[in-house]
Amino acid sequence: MTRRAQEDQLGLFFAPEPAIEGSRESVLAVQPAPIDEDLDAAAIAEQEEEDAEDAARAADVLLGILRGMGLQHIRSLVLTRNRSVVVSLKGYELRVHEGFCTAPRELHAQIVRFVMAKKPWERNTARQAILAYPLPKHTKPPRAPERTHPEDEPLAERLAEWHTRLNGERFGAQLKQIPIRVSRRMLRRLGHYAPGLEGGGAEIAISARHIRRDGFASAVETLLHEMVHQWQHENGLPIDHGLDFRRKCREVGAVPRAKRPA
Structure with missing residues (x-):
């Protein structure tokens, strides 16, 4: 593109x-x-801002996919790069490793199953499938949002x-x-x-x-x-x-x- x-x-x-x-x-x-005219630094900052905006939209898209597969009661989704806790739930916020954005549909279904499971064996089965998925290597932490x-x-x-x-x-x-x-x-x-x-x-x-x-x-x-x-x-x-x-x-x-x- x-x-x-x-x-x-x-x-x-x-x-x-x-x-x-x-x-x-x-x-x-x-x-x-007046704005600092250091174009190289500014260009890097702008690219990082675009990356953060893309991540927010990707999270929005993934949340929509998961809801379409039966996810309920989740108000927001945050993409992370935490490789130790790849899926976690706190209150109404779901945190998911960004690598699952491009995961197969069956992995998305396992995330929904993990969150919505009522029986321990269902959640454990979903957890095993999620942990078995090969995630991409860590890149760099997201930049903090810009303020005026x-x-x-x-x-x-x-x-x-x-x-x-x-x-x-x-x-x-x-x-x-x-x-x-x-x-x-x-x-x-x-x-x-x-x-x-x-x-x-x-x-x-x-x-x-x-x-x-x-x-x-x-x-x-x-x-x-x-x-x-x-x-x-x-x-x-x-x-x-x-x-x-x-x-x-x-x-x-x-x-x-x-x-x-x-």
Whole structure:
């Protein structure tokens, strides 16, 4: 898959000139603080962020598969690299080694059997099958999630206000209120919607570099684009740039193109 295709799937949005009425008034009052231009370090950080986002989506997909096979009462799934405890349950959270994402269907069934078993012999049988599965070698621990830099908090607050406003004006106030983060790791992407798990932990991130380079009004257009991805997720639709996405973009006045016009 090409880099462009990967970016499109992750919610890349190159915004044209903003079209939201009134969005330019006082939009330059707050600008992000200067960003370290060490591109090599920043590129590594961005790749690590993309890896973490991919892991969250993979966990979401695996949880859906397991639920389709009969898993119940589990609210969230976390992927780990713990080779000593490859499957564990704490409260309503299931922790599974990431190697099981690509395991055969029968292994997924054994995970469900292990969690849902009512008799000790059933759980022991499932445990033996799970432990017998060859897991990939350990790579590296996942990077801690990024937080908005303190100097960018005013920008995040303004974007959150725009989220509330656009939600009411364009979506009939049907979208959930979620955190809006300003990211200093994003170099090429302008915005991203991360769905989280079971509707919880979702957020929208907007690139600080994008705001600095293109202006706050363009960032609001990017926010609107990502809110359409939020609408997809909250309505059980795939998060993509397909027909439903383009139709909703036309309805709410967002630009569906995933790249800046030449």
